[in-house]
Amino acid sequence: MTAKLLDPVGYRNAMGPWWMAAFTPATDSPELDGNLTRQALSSPVNRNIIRCVNRLDHSHRAKVVAEYVETTEQKSLLEELGCDVFQGWLTARPCRPIRSRPILTAAKDIAMQPSTDQRRHSPAAERNGPFILTELQRLLPATGTLLEIASGTGQHAAFCAAGLPGWQWQPSDYEAAALTCIAAWCAGNGRVLPPIELDVLTPDWFDMTRQFDAIYCANMIHISPWACTLALLRGAARHLTPQGVLITYGPYLVDGLDTAPSNLAFDADLRTRNPAWGLRRLSDIAAQATAVGLHLRERSNLPANNLLLVWERT
Numbered sequence: 001m002t003a004k005l006l007d008p009v010g011y012r013n014a015m016g017p018w019w020m021a022a023f024t025p026a027t028d029s030p031e032l033d034g035n036l037t038r039q040a041l042s043s044p045v046n047r048n049i050i051r052c053v054n055r056l057d058h059s060h061r062a063k064v065v066a067e068y069v070e071t072t073e074q075k076s077l078l079e080e081l082g083c084d085v086f087q088g089w090l091t092a093r094p095c096r097p098i099r100s101r102p103i104l105t106a107a108k109d110i111a112m113q114p115s116t117d118q119r120r121h122s123p124a125a126e127r128n129g130p131f132i133l134t135e136l137q138r139l140l141p142a143t144g145t146l147l148e149i150a151s152g153t154g155q156h157a158a159f160c161a162a163g164l165p166g167w168q169w170q171p172s173d174y175e176a177a178a179l180t181c182i183a184a185w186c187a188g189n190g191r192v193l194p195p196i197e198l199d200v201l202t203p204d205w206f207d208m209t210r211q212f213d214a215i216y217c218a219n220m221i222h223i224s225p226w227a228c229t230l231a232l233l234r235g236a237a238r239h240l241t242p243q244g245v246l247i248t249y250g251p252y253l254v255d256g257l258d259t260a261p262s263n264l265a266f267d268a269d270l271r272t273r274n275p276a277w278g279l280r281r282l283s284d285i286a287a288q289a290t291a292v293g294l295h296l297r298e299r300s301n302l303p304a305n306n307l308l309l310v311w312e313r314t
């Protein structure tokens with residue numbers, strides 16, 4: 001089956017030893033085992049077998065490879081018996097060990113080197129990035145400064161900042177280990193500042209003078225304890241400019257709307273991973289937002305039952 005698929009695109013296959021290959025008509029280059037070829041000169045039985053095999057294989061246009069060919073005399077005989085290709089010491093002598101050592105050492109060094117690419121990859125972030133960017137381009141003014149909370153791999157920062165040329169993007173995450181990955185994804189874009197370590201639960205993220213035109217947070221609310229959502233709202237109220245917006249993205253439970261089965265399953269899975277995690281009810285978040293002086297201005301439905309929410313000062 002595989003041979004049939006590969007043949008039209010130009011692949012040829014080889015198979016050894018002969019007792020398997022001879023009975024596999026799809027084989028392009030059956031290989032005669034050394035047990036047959038080595039004693040071809042001395043054994044009439046071997047010569048007969050080789051002749052028969054070659055006839056059989058030529059009947060389906062295969063080219064027979066003779067292995068273990070060590071002398072010109074042996075090669076001439078195998079040629080006479082119908083073999084087409086010759087392998088072995090006569091045609092491919094081993095290199096001297098001293099020559100191969102630097103090559104092997106270099107190969108080992110390369111294999112042992114850790115990858116220099118520090119970018120971890122989130123397929124979900126790659127999938128949803130374009131939809132999020134389209135929304136950010138629609139919602140945000142031409143210029144501004146944005147703080148991203150819980151940047152994760154940094155793919156959203158890299159992708160969205162590239163699509164918002166008038167914006168300066170400050171990525172962050174509470175896991176120090178994530179910062180290298182974020183920096184690697186954003187390398188080369190001067191409008192993305194070096195990522196900072198920021199735990200939303202710390203009481204004061206920055207001093208009060210640090211204000212942002214937008215604060216963006218994707219997929220943290222449901223993958224962190226409820227206290228993080230409250231801290232996110234408090235921090236946004238503290239560090240948004242008067243016209244600034246908090247933009248959150250992810251799956252939510254919405255009163256009066258059936259929750260998609262995939263989101264229910266996701267919620268159950270999150271809660272088994274950590275009982276403090278889980279999809280949040282939008283009305284609960286809205287109530288907490290009111291308490292800190294924010295309200296929900298806009299809600300967009302994005303693919304895979306995710307919402308993008310825009311919060312602003314009341």
Ligand SMILES: C[S@@+](CC[C@H](N)C(=O)[O-])C[C@H]1O[C@@H](n2cnc3c(N)ncnc32)[C@H](O)[C@@H]1O
Binds near residue numbers: 149201220224
């Ligand atoms: C599912 S990932 C989302 C990453 C990224 N925003 C995305 O959508 O691909 C959740 C992120 O929340 C971050 N996080 C969890 N608790 C946090 C906290 N207390 N403060 C800041 N970030 C937090 C994690 O480190 C992780 O990067």
